[in-house]
Amino acid sequence: MENVNTLVMNNALKIDTIRSKIEVWKNNSKIDENLYYFLLASLIEAADKVANTASVYGAYLKHLKKSAQKPLLLRPAHFDTSGENHKVYNEDVNALITKIEGDILYMDPPYNHRQYGANYHILNTISRYDEFEPKGKTGLREYTRSPYCRSREVLEAFEDLIRLANFQYIFMSYNNEGLMSEEQVKDIMSKYGEYTLKTTQYQRFKADKTENRKHKATSTTEYLHILKKSH
Ligand SMILES: C[S@@+](CC[C@H](N)C(=O)[O-])C[C@H]1O[C@@H](n2cnc3c(N)ncnc32)[C@H](O)[C@@H]1O
Known part of the structure; x- marks a missing residue:
């Protein structure tokens, strides 16, 4: 179990390290806006693959599922041009x-009452990389509520x-x-x-x-x- 916890911690550290670097590169003008968003999309997809959730982020699972025990792998996001x-x-x-x-x-x-802002908030946080006050057990951030939900x-x-x-x-x-x-x-x-x-x-x-x-x-x-x- 200790190994598994270390792995999850490593994944979290990797996500944060990669995210910080992307921001530094943008601020130093090492990458242009297109590359910035491409790298962000790649990181978000990689992070989502190892998330310990039932596909949405409204809650996390009590036990680590198989895919969440794998090391995070950063791959280039697929784009159709x-x-x-x-x-x-x-x-x-x-x-x-x-x-x-x-x-x-x-x-x-x-289709239903599940607000996207609440159900994908972790991905928004990785994307925005801003300061906010996490709320509740899952660290929810403020989000826009859609009338369609x-x-x-x-x-x-x-x-x-x-x-x-x-x-x-x-x-x-x-x-x-x-x-x-x-x-x-x-x-x-x-x-x-x-x-x-x-x-x-x-x-x-x-x-x-x-x-x-x-x-x-x-x-x-x-x-x-x-x-x-x-x-
Ligand atoms: C069913 S998903 C669409 C998925 C998309 N077709 C795809 O393949 O990725 C619905 C989307 O509508 C967005 N949404 C909900 N309310 C909205 C609103 N009032 N204005 C704009 N987008 C909204 C949600 O954030 C979510 O991304």
């Missing part, structure tokens, strides 16, 4: 939607987004266990144009123990909601 130009935004989608337009809008919003806010946020979207086609992935029902999505989208739905059965992703889960089915119905918007 193309000759096209791309823009990446990091902001609230309901604010962003008023500033962009296009032919196709594809959306993959959160709140049953009382999701419908209004979603309708707002659809109404404001300056796109010809809108596609949205969702499933039958989401905060919005199939009917609710259909009712909202249908107000803004021609609506269609595609469905497929999907093997459930088991991140936690079956007995603790609210939904016990072995598969879910995945939806692709489609709207041809009439402007």
Whole structure:
């Protein structure tokens, strides 16, 4: 057990050492912004591979799982490159939607109440590398709460987004266990144009123990909601 603890400690030290070095290189202008983010992405992927969690960081496991006992290996993150130009935004989608337009809008919003800021906070901490006051057993940091993870806010946020979207086609992935029902999505989208739905059965992703889960089915119905918007 001592060896295992040493290994975990070594992984934590490695993550911190690599992270500090990336910051030093950036501050000394040894690396440009592209390389800075590439190295950060590589570190975050490497750290995630040895995390002792049930895939999200809302809680850690009491016993060390096999993958968390392996030494951290820093590998270059895989990138698909193309000759096209791309823009990446990091902001609230309901604010962003008023500033962009296009032919196709594809959306993959959160399905349930699990806030991403709370469930991936360790990765945000590695990325930001800032000072903050950790809260609770898992060292949670302050995070933005999304209306897409709140049953009382999701419908209004979603309708707002659809109404404001300056796109010809809108596609949205969702499933039958989401905060919005199939009917609710259909009712909202249908107000803004021609609506269609595609469905497929999907093997459930088991991140936690079956007995603790609210939904016990072995598969879910995945939806692709489609709207041809009439402007
Ligand atoms: C199901 S995940 C999308 C995963 C992504 N398609 C991928 O393959 O990596 C939902 C994402 O929506 C983001 N999100 C939640 N609420 C948001 C909001 N109001 N504005 C922008 N992004 C939001 C979450 O942080 C999360 O990254």
